[in-house]
Amino acid sequence: VTLLRGEHLLAADRGGTSDPYVILDLSSIQRRSSTVKRSIDPVWNETFQWNGVLRDLLDDGLIISVFDRDKHSRDDNIGMAHVSFDALFATREASLSCELSIQGTIHLEVKWQRAAAEAEAALAAGLAAARSAPVDPAALSGRGVVVVRLFSAEGLRSADSNGFSDPYVRLSLAGRKETSETRYETLDPIWDETFYFPGVVKTLLAAPLKLSLYDRDKLDADDPLGEVKL
Incomplete structure (x- = not known):
């Protein structure tokens, strides 16, 4: 699902604007967009993916909830919509416009595709071959880069009163540090982000990779959710 843009959303803040973001709920799995500051005609162009049995x-269908982000009070609900995917039984992709319950319109592009089991198998075979390949000792003293791909987490601790966390x-x-994006209101976040750690190969391989998981909070210090060294 690609969340394209909104039009003529409700102005919930002084000055005739809002700070809108969207929560998309499909099969009880939620995804959350970024927040667009001071706009009633926001543009997101963000893509979200759900895996499961296609039918x-x-x-x-998809439930869309649009909120106005507030710093010091509860975020305002400024509209909802239920999006039917009936069109996708006849075609692989469609452009949809959804009228919100209060005011405004959300524009989406949706498409489906079969899970690429063959591609996953090929990737696993390639990784196995790379692990078994001999390493040139001379290469260890040169410079290189460790590439870390952060996929997802499951079954995280709930740190917020709504039963969820906002993990990153x-x-x-x-000695080099990187930070992932925050995934809001979920205990099973999906990041699928890639990070690069350049340096002397021998030093990089000798050092442990430390992963520290936190729950993002607006007004308080972020809560630790766990840590692991690899």
């Missing part, structure tokens, strides 16, 4: 996903990950390797 179940299409039958359920801090990655540290050989």
Whole structure:
């Protein structure tokens, strides 16, 4: 699902604007967009993915909830919509416009594709071959880069009163630090982000990769959710 843009959303703040973001719920799995500051005609162009049995996903349809982000009070609900995926039973992709319950319109592009089991198998075979390949000792003293791909987490601790967390990950390797994006209101976040740690190969491989997971908070210090060294 690609969340394209909104039009003529409700102005919930002084000055005739809002700070809108969207929560998309499909088969009880939620995704959250970024927040667009001071706009009633926001542009997101963000893509979200759900995996599952195709017929179940299409039958359920998508629930869209639009909120105005507030710093010091509860975020305002400025509209909802239920999006039917009936069109996708006849075609692989469609452009949809959804009228919100209060005011405004959300524009989406949706498409489905079969899970690429063959591609996953090929990737696993390639990784196995790379692990078994001999390493040139001379290469260890040269410079290189460790590439870390952060996929997802499951079954995280709930740190917020709504039963969810807003998790993000801090990655540290050989003195270099990186931080993932925050995934809001979920205990099973999906990041699918890639991080690069350049340096002397021998030093990089000797150092542990540290992953520290936190719950993002607006007004308080972020809560630690766990840590692991690899």
